Amino acid sequence: MTSFTRRCLLVSSLGLAFAHTAFAQNDYPSKPITFVVPFAAGSATDQLARALGQSITEKTKQPVVVENKGGASGMIAAQAVAKAPADGYTVLITTNTTHAANEHLYKKLAYDPVKDFAPLSGLGKGGQVLVVPAGAPYKSVGELVAFAKANPGKLSFGSGSSSSRVAGEMLKQLAGVDILHVPYKSNPLAITDLLGGQINLMITDVSTGVPQIKAGKLRALGYSTQKRSAQLPDVPTIAEAGVKGYDMGYWFAAYAPANTPAPVVAKLNQLLNSAVASAAAKSFFDMSGSEPWTTTPAELAQFQSAETKKWGQVIKAAGITPE
Numbered sequence: 001m002t003s004f005t006r007r008c009l010l011v012s013s014l015g016l017a018f019a020h021t022a023f024a025q026n027d028y029p030s031k032p033i034t035f036v037v038p039f040a041a042g043s044a045t046d047q048l049a050r051a052l053g054q055s056i057t058e059k060t061k062q063p064v065v066v067e068n069k070g071g072a073s074g075m076i077a078a079q080a081v082a083k084a085p086a087d088g089y090t091v092l093i094t095t096n097t098t099h100a101a102n103e104h105l106y107k108k109l110a111y112d113p114v115k116d117f118a119p120l121s122g123l124g125k126g127g128q129v130l131v132v133p134a135g136a137p138y139k140s141v142g143e144l145v146a147f148a149k150a151n152p153g154k155l156s157f158g159s160g161s162s163s164s165r166v167a168g169e170m171l172k173q174l175a176g177v178d179i180l181h182v183p184y185k186s187n188p189l190a191i192t193d194l195l196g197g198q199i200n201l202m203i204t205d206v207s208t209g210v211p212q213i214k215a216g217k218l219r220a221l222g223y224s225t226q227k228r229s230a231q232l233p234d235v236p237t238i239a240e241a242g243v244k245g246y247d248m249g250y251w252f253a254a255y256a257p258a259n260t261p262a263p264v265v266a267k268l269n270q271l272l273n274s275a276v277a278s279a280a281a282k283s284f285f286d287m288s289g290s291e292p293w294t295t296t297p298a299e300l301a302q303f304q305s306a307e308t309k310k311w312g313q314v315i316k317a318a319g320i321t322p323e
Contacts, residue, residue, distance in 0.1 A: 031089060035049045038075075044252075052123070056275050059271065082116035088268055121273055122294055124293050126289060133200075141221045157203070158201075165320075166314060187202070277292065
């Protein structure tokens with residue numbers, strides 16, 4: 001083969017690669033996109049995914065299908081997306097549970113939170129609310145803590161996500177109380193048992209807890225971050241209520257399988273950023289008491305790294321032994 005022929009083939013190959021990349025970006029999406037959610041229908045993550053999907057469908061004219069794969073603290077969903085084709089048509093709408101906390105809560109993961117994914121964008125941030133049944137004898141965080149101290153091991157708290165779990169464990173640690181942890185596949189399932197009296201309390205996302213609070217079925221005792229919730233302005237923060245140093249929030253983010261083409265990642269980032277600013281997403285943020293938060297893929301990767309370190313420190317300090 002002559003040098004001239006080799007140059008021609010090289011130019012041709014580069015041209016085809018460029019054309020393929022341009023086509024991937026311009027043609028995407030050309031079929032339905034699946035949003036995989038690690039938690040049950042009705043959870044905050046599910047509600048956000050559906051709001052974002054509605055906006056993206058309106059913009060692209062392509063359906064967005066929300067697929068709930070709850071269980072195993074989000075690991076089932078994360079593993080499914082990690083193994084999906086890297087074509088941009090399978091997206092994980094998730095939280096710090098799968099991408100910051102799980103590696104500290106479990107000895108072995110079926111996925112790598114960094115190597116198996118292409119970060120797309122941050123989506124939102126928020127806090128949680130400490131709730132008990134409306135008929136519970138304790139009407140404040142102080143009364144709950146006093147009851148727990150007087151009755152060690154007799155109270156139980158449920159959790160359906162790592163955020164809820166670590167929030168409960170932090171309460172135990174900082175308040176110096178012994179409360180049994182009961183795991184669930186999702187927060188809505190834990191709420192059901194809380195209402196039924198199978199557990200005594202939980203710290204849940206606002207979108208899951210507020211409807212039951214407004215219906216008079218649950219009593220809100222405290223909010224988990226340092227700032228009160230706009231949805232529950234009369235509810236003090238847990239720190240305000242006497243548990244000094246208490247501060248635990250959560251975040252939502254989107255990821256595609258690793259090796260998803262850069263142009264497709266860029267297009268998804270644009271679509272998600274636009275969707276976060278949509279009317280449907282605003283309704284979710286207003287209802288849930290969370291706030292919109294968007295990033296570039298690189299910014300999300302950096303944030304995830306910092307959060308993974310932070311959650312590891314919190315989990316270790318809470319005395320949680322990896323399962």
